[in-house]
Amino acid sequence: MKRPILGQNAAQAVLFFALLLAVPYGLPNEYYLSICILGSLNAVIAVGLNLLMGYAGQVSLGHAAFYGLGAYATAICTTRFGLPIPVGMAAGVTLAAAVAWIVALPTLKLKGNYLAMATLGFGIIVSIVFNEAVDLTGGPSGFVGIPRLALFGHTFESDHGYYNLMAVVLTLVVLLALNLMKSRTGRALRALHVSEKAASSLGVDIAAHKRFVFVLSAALAGLAGVLYAHYLSFIAPASFGFSFSVQLVVMVVLGGMASVWGSVAGAFFLTALPEALREFEDIDILVYGAILVLTIMYLPDGLAGGIKRLSRKLRRTGVDDARS
Amino acid sequence: MRIKAILLALCALFAATGPVRAAEPIRLGAVLSVTGPASFLGEPERNTIQMELDKINAAGGVLGRPVEVVILDDETDVNKAVLAVDRLIKKENVAAILGPTTSGNSLAVMGKAAAAKVPLISCSAAEKITKPVNPYIYKVAPSDRLAVARILTHAKGKGYKKLAILTVSDGFGQAGREVLKELIPAGGFEMTADEVFGPKDTDMTAQLTKIQGTSPDAVICWGTNPGPAVVAKNRVQLGITTPLYMSHGVASKKFIELAGDAAEGLLLPAGKITVAEKLPDTDLEKTQLVAYAKSYDERFKAPVSTFGGHGYDSLHLAVRAIADAGSDKPEAIRDALEKIKGFAGIGGIFTFTPEDHAGLGPDAFIMLGIEKGDWVIVGQ
Numbered sequence: 264m265k266r267p268i269l270g271q272n273a274a275q276a277v278l279f280f281a282l283l284l285a286v287p288y289g290l291p292n293e294y295y296l297s298i299c300i301l302g303s304l305n306a307v308i309a310v311g312l313n314l315l316m317g318y319a320g321q322v323s324l325g326h327a328a329f330y331g332l333g334a335y336a337t338a339i340c341t342t343r344f345g346l347p348i349p350v351g352m353a354a355g356v357t358l359a360a361a362v363a364w365i366v367a368l369p370t371l372k373l374k375g376n377y378l379a380m381a382t383l384g385f386g387i388i389v390s391i392v393f394n395e396a397v398d399l400t401g402g403p404s405g406f407v408g409i410p411r412l413a414l415f416g417h418t419f420e421s422d423h424g425y426y427n428l429m430a431v432v433l434t435l436v437v438l439l440a441l442n443l444m445k446s447r448t449g450r451a452l453r454a455l456h457v458s459e460k461a462a463s464s465l466g467v468d469i470a471a472h473k474r475f476v477f478v479l480s481a482a483l484a485g486l487a488g489v490l491y492a493h494y495l496s497f498i499a500p501a502s503f504g505f506s507f508s509v510q511l512v513v514m515v516v517l518g519g520m521a522s523v524w525g526s527v528a529g530a531f532f533l534t535a536l537p538e539a540l541r542e543f544e545d546i547d548i549l550v551y552g553a554i555l556v557l558t559i560m561y562l563p564d565g566l567a568g569g570i571k572r573l574s575r576k577l578r579r580t581g582v583d584d585a586r587s
Numbered sequence: 588m589r590i591k592a593i594l595l596a597l598c599a600l601f602a603a604t605g606p607v608r609a610a611e612p613i614r615l616g617a618v619l620s621v622t623g624p625a626s627f628l629g630e631p632e633r634n635t636i637q638m639e640l641d642k643i644n645a646a647g648g649v650l651g652r653p654v655e656v657v658i659l660d661d662e663t664d665v666n667k668a669v670l671a672v673d674r675l676i677k678k679e680n681v682a683a684i685l686g687p688t689t690s691g692n693s694l695a696v697m698g699k700a701a702a703a704k705v706p707l708i709s710c711s712a713a714e715k716i717t718k719p720v721n722p723y724i725y726k727v728a729p730s731d732r733l734a735v736a737r738i739l740t741h742a743k744g745k746g747y748k749k750l751a752i753l754t755v756s757d758g759f760g761q762a763g764r765e766v767l768k769e770l771i772p773a774g775g776f777e778m779t780a781d782e783v784f785g786p787k788d789t790d791m792t793a794q795l796t797k798i799q800g801t802s803p804d805a806v807i808c809w810g811t812n813p814g815p816a817v818v819a820k821n822r823v824q825l826g827i828t829t830p831l832y833m834s835h836g837v838a839s840k841k842f843i844e845l846a847g848d849a850a851e852g853l854l855l856p857a858g859k860i861t862v863a864e865k866l867p868d869t870d871l872e873k874t875q876l877v878a879y880a881k882s883y884d885e886r887f888k889a890p891v892s893t894f895g896g897h898g899y900d901s902l903h904l905a906v907r908a909i910a911d912a913g914s915d916k917p918e919a920i921r922d923a924l925e926k927i928k929g930f931a932g933i934g935g936i937f938t939f940t941p942e943d944h945a946g947l948g949p950d951a952f953i954m955l956g957i958e959k960g961d962w963v964i965v966g967q
Contacts, residue, residue, distance in 0.1 A: 294677040402756075495695060496698055538674075
């Protein structure tokens with residue numbers, strides 16, 4: 264068994280961070296920055312969801328709800344109660360984590376499809392609350408006038424500034440995920456994914472580990488929600504519905520289960536794809552569907568798995584060429 | 588190999604659909620919900636803008652230059668609307684933006700357009716869009732307040748005192764409910780019941796029975812298809828004879844189809860375009876409305892709707908402002924928009940002032956009744 268190599272993770276993360284910071288200078292137009300910001304927000308959630316789905320093997324069809332809880336909590340705190348933005352942000356992440364902890368108590372006793380059903384139901388309940396608690400959430404027509412993010416006396420007015428902040432956040436989240444998976448907890452999570460009985464016979468506290476990873480991934484979704492609300496300064500329940508939960512799952516699966524980098528790639532890919540396909544005008548949705556189907560058919564292990572296979576194939580043909 | 592062929596085909600398509608540049612066209616942008624839940628609004632808007640644009644360009648454009656509209660579909664999604672507006676402002680460098688179609692999307696993108704100092708003419712109805720007034724934000728869809736006022740004027744004329752309301756729990760119903768709860772008491776009426784139904788509910792007998800228990804003189808139902816059709820049917824099934832008002836949200840033939848015989852005798856406020864042919868010849872807008880309805884029907888083989896009218900009004904207001912300003916600079920267009928007075932559009936007569944960026948008065952709505960499966964005008 265290899266010892267966790269934190270240095271290697273840090274090096275990867277630094278490289279990733281440098282790449283993220285360089286992206287805006289390679290873009291032909293500032294408009295693409297908005298896509299990158301939304302992409303990195305989605306990536307934060309996808310990385311968190313992958314910890315739960317890819318590594319620990321627990322399906323969640325309700326992650327949009329945690330995203331929404333974070334967004335609404337900070338929106339309500341900063342506008343309705345006039346609290347400072349950092350307090351609102353802390354409240355958003357805490358609320359998402361706290362609700363996840365409570366939800367985890369009964370639901371994580373369930374397995375497979377039943378867990379998926381329970382989280383699906385939870386997501387729908389939260390969505391109904393967003394729609395019906397009109398006095399608090401503004402109801403279906405949305406919540407207007409959320410302040411743009413300001414931290415330590417600096418307001419992130421420009422998209423470029425906001426993107427740089429997102430680059431920092433995403434890099435930290437990726438680093439956290441990479442290190443976690445190489446830690447004792449990460450090994451325990453992977454063990455319980457394969458067999459809960461075997462893992463518990465080896466002394467892994469199944470319930471505590473599952474709850475931990477569920478709360479962590481909800482907190483990351485809450486964090487993304489908080490940053491989303493202060494970026495867009497407008498939120499509506501439609502953004503946090505069932506279809507977004509499904510989209511998040513697709514990002515994780517398309518990117519590659521149990522691969523942190525895969526989730527990042529999946530999130531950026533799925534966020535940018537519809538925008539790139541705008542050139543096709545009326546048939547863009549068909550092309551979008553076709554690309555998804557082809558990706559799943561030819562890259563069953565997702566983007567991450569596909570790149571791995573491709574590089575292996577290249578190496579092998581290299582060897583064959585050398586032999587002949 | 589097959590994949591490669593498909594990819595090549597896609598690339599070819601991509602190249603073929605690239606923009607064809609005419610000499611110095613004036614560039615406008617539009618963000619419309621052509622697909623998704625609000626496509627019933629966005630599609631006629633898109634069609635109308637394309638049709639009217641062809642007419643404007645055939646007549647020589649404006650300022651001697653052709654007009655070009657970059658139309659983006661937001662799929663009724665908030666994030667996509669924000670990205671689309673970003674793209675129009677930063678990449679397409681448009682002079683003004685038409686749309687978005689829905690109130691939520693309009694509220695979400697307003698800040699972006701205003702920050703970039705690009706005028707935006709929303710096709711949605713929410714009052715919050717132009718209240719408080721933002722110098723760069725205008726809207727063409729009439730506020731719910733005007734529709735409610737039209738119903739209440741009619742109710743007062745009939746001598747009704749007690750009114751009950753039944754609204755759908757979505758953005759449209761919620762906005763209507765707020766205005767109803769404000770204007771009913773303010774108009775000297777008593778509100779006996781305030782019931783709500785879900786957008787996907789298939790039975791409203793419980794709400795109707797409860798409302799009936801409070802014995803109102805009339806009931807006002809606020810929603811878009813299919814909910815109100817269910818309300819109309821349940822009302823007949825329960826044998827209720829209390830008059831029922833609907834909102835302008837169902838002012839289309841589709842509603843009469845859905846409700847069938849149960850639609851008989853219902854009343855609703857609607858834009859004049861719904862009954863263009865039946866308007867008296869003295870109506871100032873009649874010729875224009877009939878012409879629009881006719882050319883839409885010919886080109887798209889579909890009945891005209893109020894919603895397409897919002898597309899017509901937003902485009903024509905923008906073009907008129909460009910002509911008035913003698914410039915396609917966003918700031919100049921904004922200034923010219925604010926000075927437009929008595930502009931006859933499809934939705935009504937628009938008069939903008941620095942305090943009013945919605946532009947319409949109560950005459951934007953007329954009162955319609957449904958008789959033998961068709962509209963009849965019951966009050967101007």
